[in-house]
Amino acid sequence: MTGAQMEETDGDFEEARFRAERSGKLGYQPLYKRVKALLVARIADGRWQPGQSIPNEFQIAEELNVSQGTVRKALHEMTLDNLLVRRQGRGTFVTSYDDERILFQFFKLTPDEGTREFPDSTVLSLESRAANASEAEVLAIAADAPVWRLVRRRTLGEKPLIIEHIVLPAALFPDLDAFETIPNNVYGLYSTRYGVTVARAVEKLKAIGADAHDARHLDCPFGMPLLEVDRRAVGLDDRIVEWRISRCLTEAHHYLSDLK
Amino acid sequence: MTGAQMEETDGDFEEARFRAERSGKLGYQPLYKRVKALLVARIADGRWQPGQSIPNEFQIAEELNVSQGTVRKALHEMTLDNLLVRRQGRGTFVTSYDDERILFQFFKLTPDEGTREFPDSTVLSLESRAANASEAEVLAIAADAPVWRLVRRRTLGEKPLIIEHIVLPAALFPDLDAFETIPNNVYGLYSTRYGVTVARAVEKLKAIGADAHDARHLDCPFGMPLLEVDRRAVGLDDRIVEWRISRCLTEAHHYLSDLK
DNA sequence: CAGTGGTCTAGACCACCAC
């Protein structure tokens, strides 16, 4: 069962919920929130693909029997969530991971001097194993459910910068080892091949000392201060779809955080 | 000249700009953006104080000769910017730094286990000196303009956690050394005493090794990996009002970053 | 030029709060 197939019932569920709550009053949600949930489901289940344009406001409004202003409010919130891009005169498009704009939404490491670049990656290992206790808890799966473990080294220019440990629930990503190459931008792969959209993420940052493994692969002294980033990436259905721990050299780079 | 007095001309400027661009077409801004800029200026110059309620939508709309919907859109964007808090049935209020909600907007360090707390502070030194080259550049002031340098140690519970170096342009904060105590939450002080509102901030994070000064005040070994946070705090007028470098122990704490 | 999203207005009704 692919990700896209699995989500389809969720999409139908949203459609049903939308219509049910039009009349009933239980668990009140504003109309535009229900419209939004319904439209998000269409992206989640793949009916609207990344990069595609979607119908205009009036067409959606007519289909759902709400006013154009209500649809507008739903679409506007979705652009704030980085799910849609709207361009005057052109139309409304589902956000794609290939967009320059979105590439850096989840990549915060920046050179101290010079322009931002997206890093190259080398796969060090990819294997399937049973989830240990903490992995099962973080990913909210059964204690011995299969997971993928992917270890990568990432470089900017020549210099190794990041060692990345990625854990994925195998149920969401079948046959991941069938790909000849794991692309640089894995979120594009999740989206294109498995219909899994990463909507947001929570990162926890610490300073730690490099262990032997880090030191070997980052070509730095043992005990070197590294920035450790613990990321839990969340899908459109609010489930955690990826757990990633990155250890970064920050001699000439920094992690950029905007506080608003 | 106090901060509040200095800003007042800006406020009048915004009023003039608002009226001028109603007819002319140069540098077009949507009406609601101009309304927003005008209302922001009223907070910046202290006519609307933190914690106070502001007039309702219809009163503002009538005063400015725009529709209530246009005012609504301006107010809504201001709530997204954390400048206002709106509560159904009660009214619209200027955000105050005392609000539980806003306290953690700029304090991202969180215990690995247990609940979030706001740290206590001890002032280690406070002195006035001429800005060096990098300070002048960051704060966009003259090369030898006077600045305050404040060094604090911050603790959560018993444990020292953070060494903080704060640099402030003295022109914005006259007589800072006249206060008997520097409060825990300095942004409240900036706001209450100097009319300076910190609207947002940019933080750059690195992992570094503790130097002798850090080690002494944080009670940790020399070379201990620390999280260094370089913050530039931006006021309502988009100028940098504070430069702060914090070095944090992250053995049992982490920096929380939400990626949306 | 037709079609798209963006702005602005006007008015009705609802949910929440304080008195």
Add this chain to the structure above:
DNA sequence: TGGTGGTCTAGACCACTGA
């Protein structure tokens, strides 16, 4: 019960895009 913000609708007009 009156006043507040929140939602929903309807329609006019503007700005941008691409054929």
